[in-house]
Amino acid sequence: xxxxxxxxxxxxxxxxxxxxxxxxxxxxxxxxxxxxPEIIRRVSIAMxxxxxNMVIHAGxxxxxxxVFEDRIVIVLSDHGPGIPDIDLAxxxxxxxxxxxxxxxxxxxGMGLPNMKRYTDEMRIESKVGKGxxxxxxxxx
Amino acid sequence: xxxxxxxxxxxxEVLCGEERLDSDIxxxxxxxxxxxxLAYVKxxxxxxxxxxxxxxxxxxxMMDMICVVFVRSKRPTPEMLEIAKDSGxxxxxxxxxxxxxxxxxxANGLGANPTA
Numbered sequence: 001x002x003x004x005x006x007x008x009x010x011x012x013x014x015x016x017x018x019x020x021x022x023x024x025x026x027x028x029x030x031x032x033x034x035x036x037p038e039i040i041r042r043v044s045i046a047m048x049x050x051x052x053n054m055v056i057h058a059g060x061x062x063x064x065x066x067v068f069e070d071r072i073v074i075v076l077s078d079h080g081p082g083i084p085d086i087d088l089a090x091x092x093x094x095x096x097x098x099x100x101x102x103x104x105x106x107x108x109g110m111g112l113p114n115m116k117r118y119t120d121e122m123r124i125e126s127k128v129g130k131g132x133x134x135x136x137x138x139x140x
Numbered sequence: 141x142x143x144x145x146x147x148x149x150x151x152x153e154v155l156c157g158e159e160r161l162d163s164d165i166x167x168x169x170x171x172x173x174x175x176x177x178l179a180y181v182k183x184x185x186x187x188x189x190x191x192x193x194x195x196x197x198x199x200x201x202m203m204d205m206i207c208v209v210f211v212r213s214k215r216p217t218p219e220m221l222e223i224a225k226d227s228g229x230x231x232x233x234x235x236x237x238x239x240x241x242x243x244x245x246x247a248n249g250l251g252a253n254p255t256a
Contacts, residue, residue: 017219020198024227027202041204045178048202052195105191105199108175117179 005033005067011051011078013060016104022063023048033067039140042118043072046136049111050076056101057081058132074119074136082128090116141165141250143207143230146186149244150234152209156221157230163206167254170211170242174199183254188241194220201227211238 007029009022027044035043047063054061058080066073083089090112097107116122119136126132144161147154154161168186171177177187177199186207187200192214200208201223207230210216216224216231224231234241246252 017194020195020202024198024201037204041202044202048198049175049178104193105172105174105189105195108173108179110175110179114175114179 003068005029007065007067009063009065011054011060011063011076013055013058016055019052019055020048023051026065030067030072035072035140039072039138043074043138046115046118046138047074047076049114050074050134050136052106053111054078054080056097056106061131068140070140072138072140074138075133076136077131077133079131082130082132083124083126084128086124086126141248143186143232145248146207146209146245146250147232149248150209150232150236150241152232152234155216155231155233156225157207157228160206160228160230163230165207165250167252168242168245168250169252170238172238177203184252185254186245186250188238188245190214190238192216192220194223196220197223197227197229197231200224200229206230207232209234209241211236211241 023044030040058078061078064075092113093109095107095109101107120139121137123135143163165185167184169181169184170188172189172191181203187205188209190212197220210233213235
């Protein structure tokens with residue numbers, strides 16, 4: 001099963017209001033493709049958290065989703081500040097978000113843990129000053 | 141209960157999604173932190189919140205919720221209502237504060253756990 005459908009999105013880092021649009025689109029696409037609701041929800045929540053992260057921490061980035069029959073792979077890449085200590089960033093409740101971001105309802109330190117919680121595999125590659133690439137996989 | 145019953149109990153105004161008033165709801169959650177909603181909520185149909193920005197509606201959409209209730213007389217923006225209409229989410233507003241709104245619904249049988 002090598003054939004896949006690929007979706008690419010540019011995530012605008014300047015616009016908090018539009019954050020999440022890519023996830024909404026992916027959710028619609030997966031629904032049309034007939035994936036089970038629980039799988040769709042897991043994919044869209046993980047991707048949505050990632051999109052929000054890219055907007056609030058990294059000034060935007062790119063989201064690529066590969067849809068296979070047996071799995072969905074999401075790759076989120078940005079040229080933001082990078083994550084100096086990934087283990088620390090993975091701890092629930094740890095956040096470097098500003099008060100402004102918290103006032104918008106995010107920055108509770110749940111983004112990365114949620115992404116891990118809702119996916120079967122997650123890999124974070126990050127270089128300080130260069131950016132971050134997060135690859136998530138959900139098996140169908 | 142239905143969204144219509146919720147509207148009555150909270151003396152709420154329907155801002156969009158009038159056609160959903162007959163939809164059944166079995167559970168709800170209240171939070172101003174969307175990250176927590178995304179982390180802890182499972183199969184809950186209603187979100188009560190005092191937070192006003194478009195990500196509230198998006199969060200509800202991601203969680204497959206069908207109704208968002210703004211407490212403390214908060215009003216969503218027209219843009220938020222557009223997103224809600226596109227997603228088929230009913231949006232209501234009540235004067236009640238969060239604690240009172242949640243307590244009223246809970247006391248009338250709308251629990252926190254969808255399987256209960």
